[in-house]
Amino acid sequence: MNTKLDQFRSKLTPSKVKIDQTLLDQADAYLNGREFPTRRDEFWKYTRLTKISNLEVNVNASIIQSVPEEAIINPNAQKIVFENGVYRKDLSDDIHQVSGIEFKEKGNSNFKFQEDVFYALNYKYSTDAITIDIESKTILKDPIHLIMISTGQGSVSMPRIAINAAKFSESEFIVSTHDVNSQNCLSNVVIEADVHENAKLTINKIQNEKSSNFSVFNERVDQALNSCFTINTLTLNGSWIRNNVRINVKGQNAETHLMGAYVTNENQHLDNHTLIDHLAPNCQSNELYKGVLDGKSTGVFNGKVFVRKDAQKINAFQSNGNVLLSDDATINSKPELEIYADDVKCSHGSTTGQLDEDAVYYLRTRGLSEKSARHLLVAAFIGDVLEKIEDEHVVKYAENALSKRYGWSF
């Protein structure tokens, strides 16, 4: 008998993108006869996949003629545009022109299999794949912006991005999702990054889809000696999102920063899963996720930090804070630490509450309306994360999007 996953797969088109045969075999073996994870799986406890398994899948022709204005975040960035997971060379900047970058279309090969249904689906059914190498000692002045746009009904995007940040390089990537006349689309994005010795890589991820689309983001990052990696995940809009961030810190003296800000409303669902695996000693990681949930929206934060037996002298800090603006909003927050080394400094914490009513009253006694007072407090709560982001264009974009949607002022 066919499983639901088999039925779902029968609607998809196998990848035409060049991929390692071993990887493809592994993906096949993993997927065959398997079922979608259910809420009995700890990893999917608060996120149902039923809607995804029931999606009406369509292959749609590309429709966009130009990059939508709302997808421009940093005007100086080199744009790489995807529509429904397919690289749109005609809309992208000529990245070959940028010195210090090697850009490969149609394929990437340095993947290792990840036992996960969405990784496996991406390998098997990828819509496109690109590789970006930042050559050693290259310091990129302007970011590279991966713009992912969903269009049409039931489109499935499964792009795969490989980033190689070579030794002593410094670079920033912006990854953003948008939608144009779309509904019930699925994006299943895989981003794999190797951050080599003494390299610095920042990924600023902005999720801002308005319509009823589904998004699964899978980032897997390996960090080498003395490297610094930052990923900022800003979820400004979107009806159903799952983020899986996995970071393997393999080299000593590495630094890892994960920031997240999420604002949900109505029936939106957002699930942030992060994993930092400290495999080497003398490293530090710093994680801060903050969210504001309104309406009947639901959120999940699951942040796991592993400190392996030989990873001594680790400094790992993790914090998740949530404000619930309505009685019907829900957050499931689960910070997890698993420590096998004995000489480490780790802390984690999670808070969930309402806005401080004393602060609301205080601001009102100064003449602010109740609405302004609440907006100011919510913006400040989220602003705590935004202010730590270096790219001012990214911060401005997020602030503007939130001001526009909620009337908050920063």
Added chain:
Amino acid sequence: MKTLINIKDLHASINGKEILKGLNLEVKPGEIHAVMGPNGAGKSTLASVLAGREEYEITEGTVDFDGKDLLELSTEDRAREGLFLAFQYPVEIPGVSNVNFLRTALNEIREYNGQEQISAKDFMALVREKSTLVELDSKLASRSVNEGFSGGEKKRNEIFQMAMLQPKLAILDETDSGLDIDALRIVANGVNKLKTPENGAIVITHYQRLLDYIVPDFVHVLYDGKIVKSGSKELALELEEKGYDWIKEELEKAH
């Protein structure tokens, strides 16, 4: 002569317990009134009720504020009409910068009164002028509201906000509590400099000390939810010397 605020027979309770039991107080423009009294007399309740704290229930009485029925107004509209409360315990608000929220406050007050928005340039000039007045470091002015401020800095920040908003009536709720003598002098100087023939202040305090610096026109004793004695500034000195017990005794004799 017109009155700034006229409180008549005010009764207020919280959680069913009556705290104010028929309080009368009238403040005219240009006057500073001190309200003194022992712990639990209802001093802070009076401040909270006037500012519009919603936990309190007004069961009887009226408050006329410059021609408006104060008790009918929301907290923010009271502020917009020109009432200001300097908190005994100012709230810390992480992430909200002082100047940012003050600009919003000032503009909402102006909008309410049919005035134009203040320009960024004029606003910053006002911030500089007023922070100098209360000797508040301009760095503090732009930091998060009260976050990590010392007790003295918090109180100075209250007076700074008052200077920025230029209220008709300021209520200082135990502004002297927790202040050392230097901070007290600075805060009091700020209040004195802000005094005009048009505005007034109610200074709520437990100790006479503050009144050496902010000289009141009238001193009232609040006891058990009522003003039981009023007098000139000399009354404060008498209270300092004799404590509040003699007033209790006087009251008992009268009954």
